[in-house]
Amino acid sequence: MSERSVYILLTRTSSVLSRLIHRMTRAAYTHAALVMDEDFEEIYSFTRRDPRYILPAGLAREDLRRGLYRARKDPPCRVYRLRLTEEEYGRIRARVQAMYARRERYGYNFLGVAANYFGYRYTAPRRYFCSEFVATMVREGGHETAMVPARMRPMDFAAMPELEQVYQGSVSGLRRRVAARRAKKDVIWGKAETLPPRKKKRGK
16 A cells, blocks of 8 residues: 655744744744645645735645745744555545635634633634644544644644654755755655754854
């Protein structure tokens, strides 16, 4: 039986919401996205639709080379791989594509974020926040999550035994890793690697 993979990308950007969540929770990562391909060209999440503005927010396709991922401060990130059968992968892809085709109907679950912070859950039709969406798609593939989707926070994915950490470092380092993978034409994900910290420039 052939095997496929999806990836869960955790980041902490410099956006207002990300900084607020980080300040309130002290979590290392504040945003989660679902990656459908090895080249990281198909990245989906519930976030701002235009990187320049907080609103409108909803289902969007993200790009490692643009928007908040290219912010002045290089965001830290972590990548997990979820191995799937062809059938499981097909179910997730079909659901994501169906939602994205009607993305105008989907909005951001701001009340769900607030409820999540206080230990509750709030759901609404066609409304998700980032980790709620990713957890919902993981369950679509037949895999359980640490908690119900509306209670999931980005860092909760680390508690899932089915997930394999394949990268930890900066977003710019991830872009280099993906570019190297494309050049070699094979999958280079293996054991988790942490890039060494960049040397700080000495003041004059």
